Amino acid sequence: MWLWHKKMSYSVPVSRITFLLASIIVAFECGANTPCPNTTPQQSDSIKVDKVVISTQNIFDDSDTEQYLLHRLANQFHISTKPTVIEERLPFKEGDIVTAEQLAEAERIIRKEVYIRDASVAFSDTCNIDEAVTVEVTTWDNWSMLPTVSFGRKGGKNKFELGVKEDNLLGKGIQLSAEYKTDEQRSGYRFKVGSQIPFIPYSSMLIDVEDNDDGSIIQFDAAKPFYQLSSENAWFINYLDFDKEDEIFQNGASQRIFGHTGNQLILAYGMLLANTDNQYHRLTLGYTQQEDQFYNVEHNEFTALDTLPQDRKFSYPWVEYEYLQADFQVLQDIYLTNQQEDINLGWHHTFKLGVETNPFANANYGLHAQWRWQKGYMWPTTLLMFSGQVNKTYHVQDHDLLYANLTAEAFYRFASKFGIYNLTQVTISSNNYADLPIALGGESGVRGYPLQYQHGDHRAINAFELRYYPKWNLYRMFDIGLAAFADVGKAWQNNTSNPNEYTGTLASTGIGARIYSNRSSHKHVIHLDIATPLTGGPNTDSWQWQLQVKQSF
Numbered sequence: 001m002w003l004w005h006k007k008m009s010y011s012v013p014v015s016r017i018t019f020l021l022a023s024i025i026v027a028f029e030c031g032a033n034t035p036c037p038n039t040t041p042q043q044s045d046s047i048k049v050d051k052v053v054i055s056t057q058n059i060f061d062d063s064d065t066e067q068y069l070l071h072r073l074a075n076q077f078h079i080s081t082k083p084t085v086i087e088e089r090l091p092f093k094e095g096d097i098v099t100a101e102q103l104a105e106a107e108r109i110i111r112k113e114v115y116i117r118d119a120s121v122a123f124s125d126t127c128n129i130d131e132a133v134t135v136e137v138t139t140w141d142n143w144s145m146l147p148t149v150s151f152g153r154k155g156g157k158n159k160f161e162l163g164v165k166e167d168n169l170l171g172k173g174i175q176l177s178a179e180y181k182t183d184e185q186r187s188g189y190r191f192k193v194g195s196q197i198p199f200i201p202y203s204s205m206l207i208d209v210e211d212n213d214d215g216s217i218i219q220f221d222a223a224k225p226f227y228q229l230s231s232e233n234a235w236f237i238n239y240l241d242f243d244k245e246d247e248i249f250q251n252g253a254s255q256r257i258f259g260h261t262g263n264q265l266i267l268a269y270g271m272l273l274a275n276t277d278n279q280y281h282r283l284t285l286g287y288t289q290q291e292d293q294f295y296n297v298e299h300n301e302f303t304a305l306d307t308l309p310q311d312r313k314f315s316y317p318w319v320e321y322e323y324l325q326a327d328f329q330v331l332q333d334i335y336l337t338n339q340q341e342d343i344n345l346g347w348h349h350t351f352k353l354g355v356e357t358n359p360f361a362n363a364n365y366g367l368h369a370q371w372r373w374q375k376g377y378m379w380p381t382t383l384l385m386f387s388g389q390v391n392k393t394y395h396v397q398d399h400d401l402l403y404a405n406l407t408a409e410a411f412y413r414f415a416s417k418f419g420i421y422n423l424t425q426v427t428i429s430s431n432n433y434a435d436l437p438i439a440l441g442g443e444s445g446v447r448g449y450p451l452q453y454q455h456g457d458h459r460a461i462n463a464f465e466l467r468y469y470p471k472w473n474l475y476r477m478f479d480i481g482l483a484a485f486a487d488v489g490k491a492w493q494n495n496t497s498n499p500n501e502y503t504g505t506l507a508s509t510g511i512g513a514r515i516y517s518n519r520s521s522h523k524h525v526i527h528l529d530i531a532t533p534l535t536g537g538p539n540t541d542s543w544q545w546q547l548q549v550k551q552s553f
Contacts, residue, residue: 046097050132054083057140079171091228114521115144115168142521144168159183167521188212202227215243234270251501252450252539262292282322290314309434318354335552345376363395383411399431421465440491448508448531456491481514502537
């Protein structure tokens with residue numbers, strides 16, 4: 001019994017079953033004396049697309065007799081996605097030759113759009129698969145315009161946000177937002193706009209501007225990614241310029257405040273090297289220029305000039321090799337609740353190597369190296385997801401950096417409404433950047449402790465959750481889940497001038513509620529947790545509540 005509510009995967013011959021049923025139905029309609037020919041294609045059979053019929057559905061079904069006034073108002077004020085927007089995002093067009101696998105990939109691509117709740121892409125019924133057929137595309141919208149009023153508390157610090165966000169302006173897939181926000185480090189205004197680049201298929205651009213009390217941030221992105229697995233090429237441009245203040249917390253209090261200004265430019269072009277048996281080999285060539293400068297701020301009472309992070313200035317061309325094994329499964333109740341999720345169980349590796357043009361001191365050259373990987377395994381009641389990352393620099397600063405992280409996630413569904421989740425994460429580092437500390441506490445792990453409570457070169461975390469999926473739904477807009485959890489972790493070998501006041505293992509336990517906005521384009525999961533620290537330490541409370549907005553259960 002599959003308790004993950006699996007919808008379909010590449011390993012199941014969906015098209016074979018679909019076309020067999022279609023053959024039987026059409027045979028009865030055509031008459032007993034005129035049976036259809038054999039319409040049972042293989043999973044990889046190629047079929048010509050004669051016509052693409054697109055149907056975009058509103059947020060709620062107007063024919064549903066259980067509709068509330070709120071649902072009717074949402075449908076009335078929501079502008080449904082234009083069929084031309086969906087057509088532009090389909091990886092095929094009329095006249096193309098496609099397979100059932102490519103239709104499944106098209107569903108995944110459409111579902112990635114935040115304003116789309118779900119999508120169906122399928123061949124229409126036909127009596128002869130050797131002839132061109134119609135592809136029927138149906139999408140269901142999310143509510144995309146949200147006046148935002150939110151507050152939260154994490155790691156003992158409050159945050160607040162007020163604004164408006166629209167992810168599907170006029171039904172054209174344009175992203176627009178304006179907001180005021182304040183958190184543990186800064187407050188200010190943010191404006192963001194994103195859309196497809198005109199006349200460049202499958203492309204996108206984003207402009208993001210922030211004006212905060214401690215500085216400003218300007219970011220521009222333009223990209224044409226590997227839109228589908230078999231895409232021949234991709235390109236990416238990123239520009240970032242910022243001036244802000246960074247605040248480092250430790251031992252339950254603010255430990256350092258310093259100014260941070262910098263800029264970044266990334267240019268990249270990628271190409272598909274080979275595509276065989278759902279295995280894809282890609283090569284990307286790029287260039288990165290990055291500069292970070294740190295300075296003391298006038299109102300700072302904590303940081304001495306000699307303890308500022310070291311400035312960084314990098315400029316290097318790089319090459320990246322990517323290996324992707326496609327083994328996608330459509331599951332539910334993994335990172336969200338009661339929602340279709342596309343999970344790839346295949347291997348995914350990226351290897352990146354860059355040569356620094358400004359090596360440190362008298363070195364002849366410098367290197368930037370990175371390796372990232374991911375793999376999943378699934379059984380009827382168990383899903384395991386593994387991922388890792390290693391970053392290494394050589395002769396780019398006075399000390400070579402090493403950062404390695406390994407993450408293992410286990411999902412075990414032992415009943416229709418109950419599951420167990422376990423997260424294990426281990427991080428080791430050497431000469432890590434001082435403005436990016438390896439920390440533990442609050443949002444960085446072990447709930448119930450202040451933000452960044454414990455620092456170290458190395459860190460280990462284990463989080464255990466008993467999850468309850470009661471199938472409670474509020475007005476068909478919010479899915480409710482509950483969890484009981486226990487966290488344990490430790491950061492150690494802290495070589496900075498500010499040692500941890502508590503060097504033992506951190507542990508906590510607690511309960512929480514999860515509220516998933518299933519009709520919202522932001523796919524937010526509200527976490528409301530009450531946690532109790534089980535081990536001592538200064539500046540910790542007997543219990544702590546947290547209200548956070550995350551992207552997963």
